[in-house]
Structure formats: structure tokens, C-alpha cells
Amino acid sequence: MRISSFEEYELAYKKSVDDPEGFWGEVAQNFEWRKPWTRVLDWNFDKPDIKWYVGGKLNITENALDRHVRERPNQPAIIWEPNEKDDDPVTLTYKVLHERVCRFANVLKNHGVVKGDRICIYMPMIPELAIAVLACARIGAIHSVVFGGFSAKSIADRVNDANCKMIITTDGAFRGNKRIAMKETVDDALIGCPTVEKVLVATRTRTPVSMIKGRDYWWEEETKKVSAECPATEMDSEDPLFILYTSGSTGKPKGVVHTTGGYMVYSAYSFQNVFQNNPGDVYFCTADIGWITGHSYIIYGPLVSGATSMMFEGVPTYPDAGRFWDIVERHKVNIFYTAPTAIRSLMGFGPEFWKDKDLSSLRVLGSVGEPINEEAWTWYNENIGKGNCTICDTWWQTETGGIMISPLANITPTKPTYAMLPLPGVQPMLVDEKGEEITGNAISGNLCIKFPWPSIIRTTWGDHERCKQVYFSAYPGNYFTGDGCIRDKDGYYRITGRVDDVINVSGHRIGTAEVEDALNSHTGVVESAVVGYPHEIKGQGIFAYIIMESQPHEPELTKKDILATVTRIIGPIAKPDQILFVSGLPKTRSGKIMRRILRKIAEGDVSSLGDTSTLLDPAVVEEIKAAAGIS
Ligand code: WTA
Numbered sequence: 001m002r003i004s005s006f007e008e009y010e011l012a013y014k015k016s017v018d019d020p021e022g023f024w025g026e027v028a029q030n031f032e033w034r035k036p037w038t039r040v041l042d043w044n045f046d047k048p049d050i051k052w053y054v055g056g057k058l059n060i061t062e063n064a065l066d067r068h069v070r071e072r073p074n075q076p077a078i079i080w081e082p083n084e085k086d087d088d089p090v091t092l093t094y095k096v097l098h099e100r101v102c103r104f105a106n107v108l109k110n111h112g113v114v115k116g117d118r119i120c121i122y123m124p125m126i127p128e129l130a131i132a133v134l135a136c137a138r139i140g141a142i143h144s145v146v147f148g149g150f151s152a153k154s155i156a157d158r159v160n161d162a163n164c165k166m167i168i169t170t171d172g173a174f175r176g177n178k179r180i181a182m183k184e185t186v187d188d189a190l191i192g193c194p195t196v197e198k199v200l201v202a203t204r205t206r207t208p209v210s211m212i213k214g215r216d217y218w219w220e221e222e223t224k225k226v227s228a229e230c231p232a233t234e235m236d237s238e239d240p241l242f243i244l245y246t247s248g249s250t251g252k253p254k255g256v257v258h259t260t261g262g263y264m265v266y267s268a269y270s271f272q273n274v275f276q277n278n279p280g281d282v283y284f285c286t287a288d289i290g291w292i293t294g295h296s297y298i299i300y301g302p303l304v305s306g307a308t309s310m311m312f313e314g315v316p317t318y319p320d321a322g323r324f325w326d327i328v329e330r331h332k333v334n335i336f337y338t339a340p341t342a343i344r345s346l347m348g349f350g351p352e353f354w355k356d357k358d359l360s361s362l363r364v365l366g367s368v369g370e371p372i373n374e375e376a377w378t379w380y381n382e383n384i385g386k387g388n389c390t391i392c393d394t395w396w397q398t399e400t401g402g403i404m405i406s407p408l409a410n411i412t413p414t415k416p417t418y419a420m421l422p423l424p425g426v427q428p429m430l431v432d433e434k435g436e437e438i439t440g441n442a443i444s445g446n447l448c449i450k451f452p453w454p455s456i457i458r459t460t461w462g463d464h465e466r467c468k469q470v471y472f473s474a475y476p477g478n479y480f481t482g483d484g485c486i487r488d489k490d491g492y493y494r495i496t497g498r499v500d501d502v503i504n505v506s507g508h509r510i511g512t513a514e515v516e517d518a519l520n521s522h523t524g525v526v527e528s529a530v531v532g533y534p535h536e537i538k539g540q541g542i543f544a545y546i547i548m549e550s551q552p553h554e555p556e557l558t559k560k561d562i563l564a565t566v567t568r569i570i571g572p573i574a575k576p577d578q579i580l581f582v583s584g585l586p587k588t589r590s591g592k593i594m595r596r597i598l599r600k601i602a603e604g605d606v607s608s609l610g611d612t613s614t615l616l617d618p619a620v621v622e623e624i625k626a627a628a629g630i631s
Contacts, residue, residue: 001030002272006411009424016424017451024052024425024454028265031304032067033058034234037261043452045479048472051238052262052454059232060241060264061138064303065101066232068094076308079282080127081327083174083314089331092127094306097134099228100127104135104219106226111166111198111217115140115233118162118243120196122146122155122186124173125313128202128219129289130299132168137241140233144243144255147290148173148180150571152188154253158245161255162461163195168219172205176318183209237261243461244292246398247511248470249482249501255461256292256398262454263401264304269454270402270423271301274392275335275364276409284310284327285337285366291508292398293368296455297337301402316342321349325357325384335409336384337366337394341506343376345537347383354383364409366392369507370539371497377416395419395495397481398509399471401455404428405493418494427451428493430485435475440487446499447485448478501595503532503540508573512595515542515576518569522562524549529585529593530576533602541577543602545624548581555581578602582627584620586612597621601628 003009016023021040028037037056043049068077073095080090092100113119119141123129129145136143144162146155159167167190173180183201187210190196201209202219211218235241241260245253277283283302287293289311302309310331316324324346328336346353365385367377372393381391391414394406404426405419406412412420422428430438430445438445449456456479460467474480484496498504501512512530519528526547535541544562552558559579566575586594600609601624612618 001027001269002276003408003411003424009408009411012424013422017427020425020451024265027269028053028261031058031063031264031268037237041452045452045472045477048468050452050456050458052259052452053237053265056237056261057234058237058261058264059138059140059235060260060300060304061101061134062232063264064134064300065094065098068303068306069098072306075306077303078127078130079308079310079331081310081312081314081331083176083318085319085323085326090127097131100131101134101138102230103223103226103228104131105138105230107200107219107222108135108139108141108166109230110222110226111200113139113141113166115235117141117166118144118164120144120146120155120159120162120164120167122148122167122169122182123202124148124170124175124180124182124204125288125311126170126202126204127311128170130311133289133295133299138230138232140235140239142240142242144245145290145295146245147288148182149290149573151568152185153569154571155186155189156192157252158255159189159193159196161245161252162243164193165195166198166200167196168200168202170202170204171209172207174205174313176315179205179207181207183207235260238458240458242295244295244398246292247502247509247514249511250513252514253511254463254466254470256457257459257461258401258455259458262456264300266402266453266455267296267301268304271297271307272305273408273423274394274403274406275337275366276411277302277305277307277335281334282308282310282331282361283335283337284312284331284333286312286316286324286342287337287339287368292401293337296402316346320353321346322353322357325354325359328362329358332361334361335364335366336362337368339369339507340367340372340376341370341537341539343367343372343380347376347379348537351383359384359386362389364392365389366394368394368396370504371495372417374416381416390414393417393419395483395493399457400453401457402453404449404453405495415492418488418492420492422493425453428485429478430487431475431478441489442485442487444496445485445487446475447481447483447495448475449481450478503530503542505532505535505540505542505573506538510542510574514570515544515566515574518566518574519544519546519562519576521569522565524552525562527585529595529598531595531599531602533599535577538577542574543578543580543598544576545580545582545585545598547583547585552581580624580627582624584617584623586620586624587616588614589616601625601630604628604630606630
């Protein structure tokens with residue numbers, strides 16, 4: 001299933017389009033199934049109703065663990081690099097990881113967790129996080145990992161949406177020189193989470209935390225009470241494996257549902273083909289497991305493939321801006337996968353942080369999460385890759401489950417800022433505003449996918465209609481990504497960014513509506529409008545226009561209060577970078593905010609505001625421009 005030349009890629013791609021079922025049926029033979037499927041694919045994009053490997057039975061952890069315990073028991077599965085540079089890394093071999101997952105799966109069982117239950121995991125990047133995720137999968141519980149930077153309210157919203165029965169957390173977290181409360185945040189969330197019966201707490205910082213009898217249990221104590229044998233629960237190919245919440249244009253974050261068989265096949269297939277991981281390689285993805293990149297390319301893709309996957313607890317700038325490169329040197333990392341925002345921020349520090357580090361083990365450099373600008377691409381290629389590595393700009397989404405458009409390392413040609421070509425099985429289509437397909441060279445277009453791939457989103461938890469509306473209705477018969485895209489004359493793809501009201505801040509998706517809701521709940525706020533604007537490090541920054549009941553006496557203090565409110569409601573990642581108090585917002589006669597104008601003003605470019613004749617009150621624009629200090 002691993003492609004090793006461009007000719008093989010072309011053949012595989014052709015076969016995947018001409019005979020998708022034949023193609024994916026063959027790929028799936030590389031995995032262990034308890035019972036084979038009766039049909040490879042059954043699909044309908046209108047409903048949508050998509051099933052892969054119909055009737056197949058398996059457990060993903062048998063593929064990620066048991067299989068490798070037989071074939072390579074002493075190979076490191078996870079190498080964990082702690083926050084402090086001087087602390088020792090921890091290696092979990094496949095044998096040890098298997099044992100720890102089984103033990104923790106038994107703890108879950110002891111606490112009444114059964115197949116189909118939803119479990120919320122709110123943890124920092126420590127091995128227990130990977131163990132918790134895999135333990136859920138072992139017994140068929142559906143994990144819902146919530147990124148450790150989210151607020152209590154965000155946890156509660158997600159827990160309640162999925163009716164989670166349990167939360168797994170830690171006392172606290174180390175992140176650079178910060179100590180972050182975890183259990184305490186969970187405690188705040190629990191005030192409004194009636195379905196949660198149990199909380200399991202692993203210790204990391206040994207911060208004093210409240211532990212309620214009959215509800216809260218220590219991870220370490222509970223694991224002592226159980227055996228290390230835990231047979232895997234048999235799952236149907238289409239049984240949900242996990243829910244992961246992500247932001248969209250409107251409303252609250254939605255729970256993207258991925259199922260077992262197709263997700264396993266595609267996460268491993270894409271991992272092996274994009275990164276071309278060889279036996280003995282060390283692979284390091286810097287993402288947090290709280291995001292899809294961590295699910296697919298720290299845990300499932302690499303482990304199902306029998307690779308060695310690194311987990312890093314800390315941040316790229318602690319103790320200094322050379323930390324990533326120290327890790328590469330220390331562990332002789334061969335494949336390194338990070339986000340453009342990290343590259344841009346590290347570029348800004350002097351060459352002393354990378355120049356003398358031994359980076360010669362590197363072979364493949366990945367990028368994900370947002371468009372990579374040419375300057376960052378070139379810096380990455382020259383200073384980190386020393387011109388010897390393939391840059392894999394990988395485009396994909398929470399909803400796609402795996403990498404969709406990317407070079408295959410050392411196989412596909414590369415071109416700065418281009419994600420290049422679709423993986424086998426991925427059929428991109430560019431459409432214009434009217435929904436007409438654009439063929440050949442395209443200077444702009446909306447990116448759709450016309451045919452299912454095994455790890456496509458199946459539904460949004462508890463609200464199938466929303467899944468249909470958001471992804472399958474804009475261009476009927478196709479999956480709509482929400483991204484804009486260019487295709488050059490050679491057929492290479494370049495993703496230009498979101499075309500909806502989603503902002504991509506440091507590779508994190510944030511819905512403008514969500515931030516506006518948070519702003520509007522601040523005392524004295526009458527109305528707000530949020531837009532993205534280009535930000536040198538973060539890719540996009542958040543710009544908030546706010547109307548207050550009365551002009552604040554101390555605007556700078558009020559701004560800080562507002563930031564505190566947003567942090568409380570969503571988390572620090574959603575804090576606006578800029579706030580402008582205004583007396584009105586540009587609206588059409590039908591009351592719709594004209595974000596296009598607000599975006600231009602946030603960019604500081606008012607030379608082409610476009611047509612403002614439909615505005616209810618054109619004077620508002622002049623006022624906002626004056627408030628922003630531009631004329
Ligand atoms: C953006 C992250 C350009 C895009 C895996 C997408 C990218 C959103 C790239 C998904 C890339 C991701 N080039 N843009 N290589 N990768 N994006 O769900 O806008 O957190 O829709 O998944 O990030 O973000 P998500």
C-alpha cells in the first residue's frame with residue numbers, strides 16, 4: 001500500500017478513481033479485521049449517508065497495538081519529551097503501551113463505561129492522554145478530546161452536547177514556564193454537567209485539587225486495582241470512534257463524528273504515503289492531541305502503521321526558541337510535522353537557535369493548519385531542511401479525518417506555498433460562485449470533493465441536519481470544504497484560506513459568531529462584529545468592532561475586561577488581537593452586517609471598499625475609519 005515512485009502514484013490515483021471500491025478494498029487488506037466487509041462502499045451525498053467497509057468488524061487498537069506487540073514488541077511506540085529540557089524523556093514500547101492501555105481500559109470498565117458511552121478527555125500532552133484515548137477505543141467508548149486551552153464553559157458545552165458520562169483529566173499542566181489548572185477548570189465545568197458520573201484524575205503537577213468522594217478518582221490508584229489483560233471489544237466498521245468539536249461559520253462548535261474502519265484505513269494509508277516513514281524512523285508531530293492533527297498523526301496513523309511517534313509536552317519557545325531543534329537533535333528525528341505559525345514565530349529568533357544544531361537526521365518536513373506563505377516555506381526548506389528535505393504542505397480538515405492534498409515525500413514535485421496533488425482516492429473539484437465546475441487552470445475557486453474517501457465526516461453529533469446543511473448543501477452532490485483554492489496550469493493545488501466566517505488563528509479554527517456571542521455577553525456591550533485580518537505570526541488575527549451602551553471611561557481597562565470575558569467563555573485562543581469601540585456597524589437595509597467593509601478596515605486598506613450604496617447609513621463607515629485612525 002506504500003507508493004514509492006511518481007509513476008506508482010499516478011497508477012494508484014487512476015485506479016482509485018476508475019475503481020474506488022477495488023482500490024480501497026485492496027488497501028484495507030493490509031489491516032487486521034475480525035470479520036471482513038461485505039461491501040467496500042455505500043454512499044449518498046444528499047442525505048448524507050456514507051458507509052465504508054460495510055459489515056466489517058474490527059478493533060482499531062488491535063491494529064495499533066496487539067499486532068505490533070507480536071511483530072515489534074520492543075520498538076518505541078511513543079517517545080515523550082517533557083516540558084523541562086533537563087528532565088528525562090519517557091519511551092513506551094509497543095509492549096508497554098499495550099499493557100498500559102489495557103490496564104486503563106479495565107479502569108474505565110470498573111467505573112461502568114461500556115461500548116458507545118461518550119468520554120470527555122481534557123488533558124495536557126502527557127503519555128496518559130494517548131493512553132486514555134486508546135483505552136476508550138479498546139472498549140468501544142467514544143472519546144471526545146477537548147483541547148487543554150479551552151475554558152470551563154467550553155468543556156461544559158461539549159460534555160453536554162454529547163452527554164458524556166465521564167471526564168478524564170489531570171491535576172494540572174506544565175506549559176513552558178506556566179502552570180495551568182486542569183482539574184479546577186473541570187470542576188468549574190462540572191457545575192453544569194449533569195450527565196458526568198465520574199472524573200478520573202492523573203497527577204502531573206501535584207497541584208492541590210478537590211476530590212469528591214464517589215465521583216473523583218486518582219488514575220494511579222485505580223490502575224493498581226486492575227489487571228493488564230483486556231480483550232478488545234469488537235466494533236462495527238461504522239461504529240463511532242470519536243467526536244471532535246470544531247468551529248464553523250455559525251452557532252456553537254459542532255461535534256464531527258469519525259467511525260472506526262474507514263478512519264483507521266485512511267489515517268494509516270495517508271500517514272505512510274505522505275511521510276514515507278521507514279522502519280526505525282523517529283517521527284515528530286508537534287500538534288496537540290486536542291486537535292485532529294494529533295488524533296490522526298500522533299496517535300492513530302503512526303501507531304496503526306507501527307511507527308515511532310513523539311509527543312512533546314511543552315512549547316516551541318521554552319526554555320528558548322531552539323527547543324524543537326534540540327528535540328530533533330536529541331532524538332534524531334527523521335520526519336518533522338508542524339504548523340506555519342510555529343515556523344513564522346521561530347524564524348523571527350536569531351540563527352543562534354538553529355544554526356549549530358545537528359538537524360542532519362531530518363528527511364521530511366511537514367506543514368499543516370493554514371496556508372504557508374512563501375517566506376516561511378523557503379526558510380523551513382533552507383534553514384531546517386538544509387535543502388535536503390521534502391516540504392510536505394498537507395491540506396486537510398477535522399472533517400476529512402486525514403491528509404487530502406499534499407506531496408508524497410520525495411515522490412511528488414514541490415512548489416512553495418502549494419499543497420500540490422490529491423492523495424489517491426481524493427477527487428477535488430473547484431467551483432465558481434454559481435456552483436459551476438472550473439476545469440483546468442483556475443485563479444480562484446471554492447474547493448469541493450466529489451467522491452467519498454474512507455475517513456470523511458459521517459455526521460455531526462446529535463444533529464445530522466447540520467452536517468447536511470454545512471457540508472453537503474452549498475454544492476449539491478459534493479462535499480464543500482469552506483476553503484478557497486487555486487489550481488495552476490500543471491494541475492497543482494494551492495489552498496488560499498477560508499471563504500466562510502471562520503478565522504484561522506495560529507492554525508486554530510475560530511468561528512466569528514462564537515467570538516461575537518462571547519463579546520455580546522460582556523456587560524455594556526450592545527453589539528459586536530468580528531473579522532479576521534492578516535497577522536504576521538498568527539496568519540490571521542481577530543479584530544473586534546464593539547458598540548457599547550455608553551463610551552467607556554477607561555477604554556483600555558474595559559478592553560482588558562472584555563478579553564477576560566472571552567477567556568472565560570471560550571479560552572485564551574479566542575481573544576481578539578484588536579478591539580475598536582464604534583458607535584455603529586455598516587449594515588445593509590435588510591440588517592446584515594457588511595463584513596467585507598469591516599475586513600478592509602481591519603486590514604488598513606480602505607482604497608477599495610467596493611460598493612457601499614446598499615448601506616443603511618454610509619456615514620457609519622466614515623466614523624469607523626476615523627476611529628481606526630485611517631482616512
Ligand atoms: C486550513 C487541520 C492551507 C483550511 C488539519 C482548513 C490549511 C482548516 C492547510 C482546517 C494547508 C489546513 N494549507 N490551509 N496545508 N491545512 N488548512 O479542522 O482552512 O483544524 O479548512 O484541521 O485549516 O482546520 P482543522
